[in-house]
Amino acid sequence: MKKSNLVLIASGLMLIIFIAAAYFYDSQQTKLKNEQLAQNSSALIQFHSPKTGNPKAKVTIVEFMDPACEACRQFHPFVKDLLKKYKNKVKLVIRYAPFHHGSDVAVKILEAAKKQGQFWDVLDVMYKSQSDWANHHNPNPEMIWNYLEYYKFDVLALKANMDDAVATKIIGIDLADAKALGVDKTPTFFVNGKPLTSFSLEQLETLIRSEIALHY
Amino acid sequence: MNKDSPHNPTVWNLIFASWVIAMLSTLASLFFSEIMELVPCILCWYQRIFIFPLSIILILGLFPLDTNVIKYALPLSIIGLLFTLYHCMLFYGFIPENLQPCSQGVPCSGDNMILFGILPIPVLSLLAFLSITTLLLFARGNRNEKV
Numbered sequence: 001m002k003k004s005n006l007v008l009i010a011s012g013l014m015l016i017i018f019i020a021a022a023y024f025y026d027s028q029q030t031k032l033k034n035e036q037l038a039q040n041s042s043a044l045i046q047f048h049s050p051k052t053g054n055p056k057a058k059v060t061i062v063e064f065m066d067p068a069c070e071a072c073r074q075f076h077p078f079v080k081d082l083l084k085k086y087k088n089k090v091k092l093v094i095r096y097a098p099f100h101h102g103s104d105v106a107v108k109i110l111e112a113a114k115k116q117g118q119f120w121d122v123l124d125v126m127y128k129s130q131s132d133w134a135n136h137h138n139p140n141p142e143m144i145w146n147y148l149e150y151y152k153f154d155v156l157a158l159k160a161n162m163d164d165a166v167a168t169k170i171i172g173i174d175l176a177d178a179k180a181l182g183v184d185k186t187p188t189f190f191v192n193g194k195p196l197t198s199f200s201l202e203q204l205e206t207l208i209r210s211e212i213a214l215h216y
Numbered sequence: 217m218n219k220d221s222p223h224n225p226t227v228w229n230l231i232f233a234s235w236v237i238a239m240l241s242t243l244a245s246l247f248f249s250e251i252m253e254l255v256p257c258i259l260c261w262y263q264r265i266f267i268f269p270l271s272i273i274l275i276l277g278l279f280p281l282d283t284n285v286i287k288y289a290l291p292l293s294i295i296g297l298l299f300t301l302y303h304c305m306l307f308y309g310f311i312p313e314n315l316q317p318c319s320q321g322v323p324c325s326g327d328n329m330i331l332f333g334i335l336p337i338p339v340l341s342l343l344a345f346l347s348i349t350t351l352l353l354f355a356r357g358n359r360n361e362k363v
């Protein structure tokens with residue numbers, strides 16, 4: 001056999017094995033993920049989870065998020081627009097997945113804000129100031145307070161409403177649910193329990209539309 | 217006497233075999249990180265640095281056969297081998313925990329290093345660098361022999 005042919009055949013074989021293995025692995029993973037999801041569908045929503053939108057809406061978006069995650073911040077305005085656009089038909093449930101260092105403190109502040117009915121406003125402030133307090137080399141969630149003060153929130157009331165034990169328990173439940181559902185990245189979206197297969201704004205809207213078409 | 221015999225099939229085959237191993241290792245390591253989405257630990261990164269160029273320079277030395285490639289490839293495979301040896305010792309606990317450089321982020325030892333429950337990635341890497349180094353040393357020994 002000519003030497004150049006030998007190398008060509010070897011390269012071709014290795015490439016084919018690589019692609020076949022990738023394809024096989026992917027389809028196995030999808031199958032496993034769907035099975036895992038079917039078994040753990042009760043882990044999608046908890047009573048304590050912050051919700052917005054019409055409570056009777058038949059399409060439910062569940063978002064596993066981290067206040068320190070850039071992609072979550074970028075998605076957030078778009079998700080809000082979708083809630084407005086498909087008003088009354090869509091509701092949003094937030095689940096915590098504080099994977100970043102220090103974001104558990106941010107979640108505890110959010111929990112205090114939830115008690116005062118200010119969850120969404122405080123979340124907006126956190127996203128707005130994210131690049132400052134969630135710096136990857138030096139995360140400093142205590143800086144959130146400065147921003148809350150700047151935007152005229154009642155910091156004293158928020159601090160009084162902080163309940164470390166309860167918030168820690170909620171974070172524990174949400175992280176356990178995230179694990180059970182195979183959530184390892186943020187944001188992770190489920191629409192009526194169906195996972196977003198490819199991660200993009202368009203895909204999320206397509207999935208929401210198809211669920212609206214199914215239920216209305 | 218033709219010192220750099222362009223028709224030395226033994227040397228060609230040895231370099232070819234080491235290229236196949238380098239290429240397989242490169243693809244496997246890309247498979248772990250891109251398809252299985254395992255995050256490479258720091259030691260894995262150093263080993264990747266030394267295996268990726270091997271898959272390119274070894275094949276360049278085959279057409280036409282240029283035995284100088286052995287001289288360029290051996291340092292890469294030997295340094296890579298030292299990293300895998302260190303990694304394996306870490307993995308099997310010969311080096312105490314507090315000495316390891318990967319305490320932050322992705323650990324260099326642990327369950328995520330074991331494929332399908334039996335194949336530890338550091339051992340695969342050790343086998344790859346060890347066989348490439350051995351093959352290249354043989355090729356170096358055969359380089360000057362007239363066939």
